[in-house]
Amino acid sequence: AQKITQTQPGMFVQEKEAVTLDCTYDTSDQSYGLFWYKQPSSGEMIFLIYQGSYDEQNATEGRYSLNFQKARKSANLVISASQLGDSAMYFCAMREGNSNTNAGKSTFGDGTTLTVKP
Amino acid sequence: KAGVTQTPRYLIKTRGQQVTLSCSPISGHRSVSWYQQTPGQGLQFLFEYFSETQRNKGNFPGRFSGRQFSNSRSEMNVSTLELGDSALYLCASSQGGFNQPQHFGDGTRLSIL
Numbered sequence: 183a184q185k186i187t188q189t190q191p192g193m194f195v196q197e198k199e200a201v202t203l204d205c206t207y208d209t210s211d212q213s214y215g216l217f218w219y220k221q222p223s224s225g226e227m228i229f230l231i232y233q234g235s236y237d238e239q240n241a242t243e244g245r246y247s248l249n250f251q252k253a254r255k256s257a258n259l260v261i262s263a264s265q266l267g268d269s270a271m272y273f274c275a276m277r278e279g280n281s282n283t284n285a286g287k288s289t290f291g292d293g294t295t296l297t298v299k300p
Numbered sequence: 301k302a303g304v305t306q307t308p309r310y311l312i313k314t315r316g317q318q319v320t321l322s323c324s325p326i327s328g329h330r331s332v333s334w335y336q337q338t339p340g341q342g343l344q345f346l347f348e349y350f351s352e353t354q355r356n357k358g359n360f361p362g363r364f365s366g367r368q369f370s371n372s373r374s375e376m377n378v379s380t381l382e383l384g385d386s387a388l389y390l391c392a393s394s395q396g397g398f399n400q401p402q403h404f405g406d407g408t409r410l411s412i413l
Contacts (some may be wrong), residue, residue: 193386215398216404217401217402219404224406225388225406225407225409226404226405226406226407227390227392228399228404229402229403229404230343232399232401233400273343278400279398281398282350282355282396282397282398283355283356284356284395284398285331285348285350285355285394285396285398285400286331286332286333286348286349286350286355286356286394286396286402287333287345287348287356287358288333288345288391288402289345290335290341290343291342293342
């Protein structure tokens with residue numbers, strides 16, 4: 183079963199506007215971690231933001247924030263004030279359990295391609 | 301601080317050959333994970349090494365193997381290459397804790413002819 187679902191294959195946003203990229207996840211673990219990564223066309227994966235399942239506040243990192251709704255099992259990425267350089271593929275990823283045994287194993291969604299229009 | 305370094309960046313091999321990919325993690329990182337990225341299957345976890353021991357393994361055949369050295373550098377080996385092994389292979393390093401992000405290299409693009 184798909185554990186990470188990103189339902190938007192492609193998204194467009196006007197420069198300087200905000201955009202939300204959707205991510206839903208499926209796990210029976212109470213402890214888990216959620217990550218967002220950005221992959222530009224050059225190929226490297228860039229870590230953006232992390233949310234732990236027990237974190238009470240939504241994570242924020244600069245222009246990135248994570249809208250975490252635990253009951254709905256969703257972890258949407260919000261990018262504020264979009265820039266042309268934000269055009270890339272965005273991946274949502276999850277680690278299950280809280281053991282370091284799983285620290286190196288992430289499950290990724292299929293990604294969303296974001297295009298920022300000038 | 302230097303990032304994760306993967307070599308080579310590009311490789312072309314033929315079916316039946318074997319290949320070794322290399323990954324040098326960020327200094328101080330003891331965990332190295334390998335992922336395969338293809339258009340059809342997306343990003344799939346291969347395995348993770350921590351302090352020279354394989355700590356976790358994905359659902360790949362035994363043709364895919366790896367190891368980690370005492371300086372945390374890691375190698376991945378694929379034997380008896382198949383056309384379906386054509387992919388971008390990404391290496392990621394972290395300090396090894398559950399809530400710590402993985403930092404990725406630029407990847408090795410492997411093409412099988």
